[in-house]
Amino acid sequence: MTKKTIVITGGLGFVGTNLIKKLEKKYKLIIIDNLCTNKKRYSQFSRNNLLIKKDINKKIKLPNKKIYALIHLAAKGSVIDSIKNPGENFLANTIGTFKILEICKDYKIKKVIIASTGGAIMGNQNPPVDENSLPKPISPYGASKLSAEAYCSAYAHSYGISITALRFSNILGPYSWHKKGVITKYFKSILNKKPLIIYGNGETTRDYLYVEDLCDGILNTLKKKLSRFEVLHLSSGKETSINDLIKTIFKITNTSKFKVIKKKLRNGEVNRNFSSNIKARKMINFKPKYTLEKALIETWKWFKNHSINA
Numbered sequence: 127m128t129k130k131t132i133v134i135t136g137g138l139g140f141v142g143t144n145l146i147k148k149l150e151k152k153y154k155l156i157i158i159d160n161l162c163t164n165k166k167r168y169s170q171f172s173r174n175n176l177l178i179k180k181d182i183n184k185k186i187k188l189p190n191k192k193i194y195a196l197i198h199l200a201a202k203g204s205v206i207d208s209i210k211n212p213g214e215n216f217l218a219n220t221i222g223t224f225k226i227l228e229i230c231k232d233y234k235i236k237k238v239i240i241a242s243t244g245g246a247i248m249g250n251q252n253p254p255v256d257e258n259s260l261p262k263p264i265s266p267y268g269a270s271k272l273s274a275e276a277y278c279s280a281y282a283h284s285y286g287i288s289i290t291a292l293r294f295s296n297i298l299g300p301y302s303w304h305k306k307g308v309i310t311k312y313f314k315s316i317l318n319k320k321p322l323i324i325y326g327n328g329e330t331t332r333d334y335l336y337v338e339d340l341c342d343g344i345l346n347t348l349k350k351k352l353s354r355f356e357v358l359h360l361s362s363g364k365e366t367s368i369n370d371l372i373k374t375i376f377k378i379t380n381t382s383k384f385k386v387i388k389k390k391l392r393n394g395e396v397n398r399n400f401s402s403n404i405k406a407r408k409m410i411n412f413k414p415k416y417t418l419e420k421a422l423i424e425t426w427k428w429f430k431n432h433s434i435n436a
């Protein structure tokens with residue numbers, strides 16, 4: 127049987143690299159990535175697939191074949207960078223998504239999944255948030271993802287495309303060396319014997335999900351027939367403070383003598399966040415399997431083995 131073709135934007139990033147490993151057995155993949163975030167680091171994983179090295183804002187010509195689905199991951203994903211350079215973030219995330227939707231319309235791609243965010247889109251509100259909570263972003267990154275979702279809703283209804291916006295929580299796992307999130311920073315600090323930095327008093331909370339569980343959620347979404355436009359939170363549904371995260375990191379890395387430095391909370395970062403995953407459990411049979419401790423153990427193994435070449 128011939129394999130169906132799937133286009134993945136941002137396929138050479140952290141989530142994309144993990145996802146490609148799962149998808150390439152079953153599907154033919156076309157990856158679009160401008161290599162801006164990871165400087166070819168993980169491009170070895172795209173060897174078996176067609177790689178289009180291009181910015182999503184440039185004119186992209188796809189091979190003339192039937193495309194079953196498109197998964198849009200390409201984005202500038204840092205809250206702090208979006209505050210420093212909101213224009214760059216808007217161009218990559220909002221206009222970039224618009225350009226990708228135009229491709230879906232032109233190439234008659236009928237199934238689309240886009241990566242959104244569960245925390246930054248919501249701003250400061252009482253957790254747990256869910257799909258009925260009113261998004262109130264407090265950073266340009268959150269705003270860029272919310273406006274991208276709005277265009278997805280509009281294109282789904284105007285052009286008959288089935289689009290699902292998956293709001294990821296904070297993802298951890300292998301191939302995240304280049305990321306700017308707290309787990310990457312703490313593992314790098316431990317490897318380099320440097321102090322761990324906490325912004326705020328350590329009671330800031332997040333919802334951490336292992337990348338393997340996230341990718342299973344994306345795969346389930348791909349297989350399911352959903353309505354025109356759907357939003358789903360892919361999260362652990364659990365709230366973890368930075369203080370508790372550090373305790374678990376110390377436990378699994380067998381280190382406790384590291385100095386912890388506290389700095390002022392940064393603008394744009396939400397205080398508390400975790401999301402309910404009940405809708406995703408019902409609609410796409412989403413069942414995260416990894417506890418945070420197990421996810422940290424797997425991620426730490428990867429960081430230790432890859433610290434030299436990464």
Ligand SMILES: NC(=O)c1ccc[n+]([C@@H]2O[C@H](COP(=O)([O-])OP(=O)(O)OC[C@H]3O[C@@H](n4cnc5c(N)ncnc54)[C@H](O)[C@@H]3O)[C@@H](O)[C@H]2O)c1
Nearest residue numbers: 136138139140141160161162163181182200201241294297
């Ligand atoms: N990792 C997380 O914790 C997390 C949480 C919430 C949402 N998300 C979203 O999930 C998606 C994937 O995140 P990730 O962690 O893999 O990020 P990443 O930075 O590792 O990967 C993004 C990839 O997109 C590419 N890219 C960026 N801008 C591009 C452009 N204009 N044209 C072409 N390629 C471009 C980069 O080169 C990179 O390979 C993003 O949309 C992100 O906003 C991630």
